[in-house]
Amino acid sequence: MVGLILLLALVSASDKLYYPGMQGYFDQSCFQTLLQEYIPHKLNSIADHPPKEISITTSFLGTKMHFTFFNIEFHNFTLTPSQVSTSFETKNSKIITTLKSTSLWVSGNFTLKWFGNYEGYVSVQLLDSNITMPLAIDTSLNKIVLLLYPFTITPTYFNYVFKSNNRFLTSLKWLEYIWPVEWVMKEFVLRSFTRAVIKLNPSISYFFNELTYYQEFGTKDLALDYRVISLGVHNNSYVQAGVSGQVLVPSLKYASSPYALNETIPWTSTGPFRLQITDYFFNTFLWGLSTAGYLNNTYKTLMFNNVTFPLTTLSLRMVIPQLYETFGANGNISFTLVTKEFPMANTINGGLQVSATEICTVLVTTSEGVYEAFTFSFDMTTKILGVLENLNTGVFLNYKIGINETVLSNYYMYPGGTVQNIDISTIASAVQWGLTSFFEYYLPLFGQYSIKLPLPETMSIQDPKISVYNRAIEITGVPSFKY
Missing domain, CATH: 3.15.10 (Bactericidal permeability-increasing protein; domain 1)
Structure with a gap:
């Protein structure tokens, strides 16, 4: 593998140095392929x-x-x-x-x-x-x-x-x-x-004008920031672009994530086309989800084997029997889950690892009122798996959680609450039991499970390969273009 340390940055008026959260690399053969396809297509008319x-x-x-x-x-x-x-x-x-x-x-x-x-x-x-x-x-x-x-x-x-x-x-x-x-x-x-x-619109202009510089996540209060902070031809052989590569919360115009990227990450792959996505991007993604409130939710139903059923003291009597013993058979249960501070993403060899601390408050509603049964916390570490998909509207990075690679640990029961006699091992079993349903059907992070990459809609990647290493992932492949 050939490592290329390419220090591309932009110095602002305040002399603050900005580094790209994403980098794109196109060598001469990419543009040759693009122009050989596009120019005859256009100029013959x-x-x-x-x-x-x-x-x-x-x-x-x-x-x-x-x-x-x-x-x-x-x-x-x-x-x-x-x-x-x-x-x-x-x-x-x-x-x-x-x-x-x-x-x-x-x-x-x-x-x-x-x-x-x-x-x-x-x-x-x-x-x-x-x-x-x-x-x-x-x-x-x-x-x-x-x-x-x-x-x-x-x-x-x-x-x-x-x-x-x-x-x-x-x-x-x-x-x-x-x-x-x-x-x-x-x-x-x-x-x-x-x-x-x-x-007729010059071919290179057509190529660049299609790039996504800013895109909101549907109706969510999240947006992709793909503004270009550096761009140039290097060594008469390739074009490299440094992209801001972060997630913003549009309703909070002046909010920014607490994370910083203080260096460029060297390339580890070779090939005519490369796209590098650093852990800075993934951390701002998690920060945006947390800041916009999408990781804080209340759950009153559970999906199991594609069947939805309400959470009640009766339905959970085998999982948390203390709730049934304290409130009887007709209590409605809700779990309010809050992410403590911000989750952290780390790109390591073999995958993207996400760590978070969750605080869960269990409420029981009966005919006599609403009771805070108990509150507990736990640490979660999981792995995100990704795959590329070429669509008519662009190239997307689809991702899902590795449920079998999720580890829950460091359970802690907060003092207070109506129910006092719950063993923490019982809670651990209950959380593990509902984990698949929680990830697949409820966690809003996976309601938006596809990220559009900063590439034109006319481009697709053949034989794509995703390499994961310390602090970044790289996507390589052979670009092709359609019109």
Whole structure:
């Protein structure tokens, strides 16, 4: 395994150093796959999206000539995936797309203002050309933005037809070394093609604009924060993004978790695509669940073998007989469970371990009133298991609790309460008995058992692999794209 220590961070105005809770890695082959699929798919329809008008101004013998081209048409333009190649430049974080051995045939009408008003027709062919389209990637307001650099076209063969309603202008075609008609023709093709590409939505822009920067968990008071805090091309070979990677509570605008990530976590995996999720993300997830109150609940029924039945002194007489003995057969029981402080998540070799301390108050309601029977606490340690799923709406990390790997310990009975003669081992047996029902049907943490990853909806991961190690998990695989 090759470890890459990539220190990507953003320095704010207060000089506080922020580290990413998630990191994404895309090498050149990822973008090659993306662009080979997307660019021919889009640009082969370029004939249906010509620019309405192109204006060009040039100088001739100390005077200005103002051309306006319209009725622009692209003819017989086709592009195959093998003609598309990409390269990276670390300087200015550029992604450069080259369309190799491409032919462009563009025609249109024009008007010219130059000592009068003239009109005419042009037809230009650039054969066996290399078209270079540079894009620089950057961030603004924690989102990815693109800076489009000028396109260049380098043709092997160049032909054009220039006709005007003025014979003198038409004859000037043969004086191309005196007036810049050849430059005007090439510029006409270049600007027409550039305008059409922008109109069709550049492929890289389409890729990044689909990213989820902020997403709420349905109706829950929780939200994923995937704002980008660092982004760049490195070593002319890969793009790496640092993502905030935390969970927020929208109703508490200024609340933040007590956890901090004070360093970047080195990569442990290799591959063209990698996504690293640190324990910081999982801890803020648990903090959000706890702060929003989703881990504090009251349970009055129990699910067992897919059958729901009420919790009463009669139904639990074999589990907690002291309640039946104290309150009789008709008492309704409720368990109020509160998570003490915040649960902790630790990524360790082989899984994600979650630890929490739970405080449970048992209430019994009879015809005579509501009684606090007893209160106890216990520590819980469990393991979270995850699997990736490719859906039409994106890539999701599905997770569930490892019930068979859950350990309950350190039971403590608080003094006070109506029922005094309960042995703590009895409570331990009761909690263990209801554990499966508690996790599978009640704990709200598993009402939202799928996390959408910060990847575009058009992307899926083939042959995914999840590696878990100290302080982070990494997802690797071969990316593919659909349109």
